[in-house]
Amino acid sequence: MSAATIISLPDQSTARIPKVNFLTKENGLLSWLLTTDHKRIATLYLISITFFFFIGGALAGLIRLELLTPQTTLMAADTYNKVFTMHGVIMVFFFLVPSVPATIGNFLIPMMIGAKDLALPRINLLSWYLYMIAGCMAIYTMAAGGVDTGWTFTTPLSTHYLNTHVISTGLAIFVAGFSSIFTGLNFIVTIHKMRAPGMTWFRLPLFVWSNYAASILMVLGTPVLAITLVLVVLERTMHIGVFDPTYGGDPILFQHLFWFYSHPAVYIMILPGMGVISEVVSTFSRKRVFGYTAVAFSSVAIAIFGFFVWAHHMFIMGISNYAALVFSLLTMLVAVPSAIKIFNWAFTLYKGSITFETPMLYAFGFMGLFTIGGLTGVFLGTTGTDIHLTETYFVVAHFHFVMVGGMLMAFLSGIHFWWPKWTGRMYPEKISQLAAVVTYIGFNFTFFPQFILGMLGMPRRYAAYPPEFQALNVFSTAGATILGVGYLLPMLYLTWSLKYGEIAGDNPWQATGLEWQTQSPPLTENFAEIPIVDHEAYDYEWLEKQTAARQQQEVA
């Protein structure tokens, strides 16, 4: 690892955390539970989603442990069904969807655009409460015996054949959906109406652009999921309905409505992560993001295309050949804006002054894994290969490369990158670099063998499998163990750093964003006075001039 670094910390013997900041301004439980400060709500969200991440992670551990042997050794097949269903539901709706937007996005968007808070602070708090209510319902579901439909609630399986807790899970997701709608709505309004003087649309950091695009998807997609789940619940309670063929309903209609949300939801999960990567790549190569406008518009393009590809989840479900053809073509089109991002990040690195601090290592991990995840998506978007690969472990590997290899890497990158801003203290650099590498290795060991398993024909969602698949499954389970260590490490050292980390100062990375021009941790109102923006995003020359001017002032 290169010794070069851009970290510049204040003199540790004299540096202090500012006495007045958003964490210390008020004390007591109520000051947190009734707060309208976006940074405090982000903190509440961070704690809650970490909790759900570890529940979901424990369930993933159980799945991998069961798959260590070809027979069902650890649990019965129907228990296994419940475990993977709850793993999916918790990870998708309680971790991935709110992960970057509700935590890092909530914390940063007002600061990045130079505002004091989100436009609707009380709605923001309401969204956290809805999330928690939904979370309690999900936990109740698990305690009461779980649900085994898979996170996709396929009808008529979910409406007719199963006697597990479909209703409470459906309502939990319904409520969580409204939490997500309110977050998205709040972001859109804030970005439109709350920008500081001089902060034009094309001066916005790319993180803001990508969260904006994700918010459009949340606002337009989530209500459709909500009504679909209402219909599923009605169908189960009244035994009549629009999805169950025995009553004259249409199960394909359910698939259309469900994937109309759940495909865009994939972009809700990945777009904010892409925003994090733009920030990190620029900061650690000391260059403006190559093709800023193209990257900004590619986020919007992903959001728009993302609404017209949902039927690629249904190629084998009886949609017409012509529909399959059109949706296959549109699916290929989404690869274009995604590739624009990857290529532009690569060009940003080209001739940049690259340093390898932890956020950058995670960002490299993201770029590699997301590229593999994205390209294998093309295999699945092609109708011919999809018939062979769908419902196999190839699909499982594909979306874990995008979601875990992409989004989770981006989330960890962002958490490390903005940790000094959030807490005022640095995380320990060496051990976190180790954690980034361990995560990367563990991830590849876990999920790469699953591509091969899928190619060989191992179906997903079974507790048992033919013995010839065992070697690769053992690999995968061993990798999951390493991956688990990779996730536990940050949990431990980040907690440690809350008390013992080095004092970070305002701008340890010498980054250009407005959030770095205020104290760490920030004031409740973010800025002592509302900034006036007179430079483009990622303008490192502007930053140098600022720093020089400040030093001159100090000398004088």
Place this chain on the structure above:
Amino acid sequence: MTDSAAVANSAMAETGNSHHGEHPPYQRHHFETVDQQFDATNFAMWLFLLTEVMFFGGLFTAYLIMRNWYYQAFVAGSHQLSIVWGTANTAVLIASSFTMAMSVWSAEMRRKKSLLVYLCLTLVFGLVFLGIKGIEWHEKWEKHHVPGVHFSVESFVNPQSDPAVYNEYHDAPLAPDMAQKTEEYFFLYFAMTGMHALHMVIGIGILVFMIFRARSGAFTNGHVTFVENFGLYWHFVDIIWIYLFALLYLISRH
């Protein structure tokens, strides 16, 4: 927005003059100006209505597909709805939209008394709507047309058993399997009108809250955002009904 924004502006100017540049009491701390606050909340309301469009969109899609599949059952099912009650309810809702618009206007003009009158009228119209809806639902219950609860296809396999409807439309009897699909029609009827009624109930709850606030002059001090945004919601619920009326009552009449 123009009228109320102008009102908000003048309110700010007044307060600004009297308190030497301080903000009016209703301006939240994180907004720079009252205009910004109004614009932001108004925009948020429009976005929320957009999510509502998508929410009802799922139901409309289901209706579209089912109607296409089971056309005869949907025609026979819609003949069971009372055009008189439906038209009356449409008139009631349009009247309530008018009084709601007048409430917004009264708030902008700072006329407390007329604001209260118009809000109460809107409330009454809302309750009348729900009352009529209740009568219609009760009728369905008596005729065993509530899906899932001892649903009966008698009126569809044997239309003469239901003389009131038969004399008006002279429907031919449906084949038993198609007659069964009328349950699908009534499921969608109850899901759509039920979801709409739920929105009305929420609206009426907010109206009661607003009437209490308005009595202490809350919306006639220049800060009309809440009334204005609620007005948007109320008109939206009204428009949804216009579509439901057309799709459920009118479309199958000859």
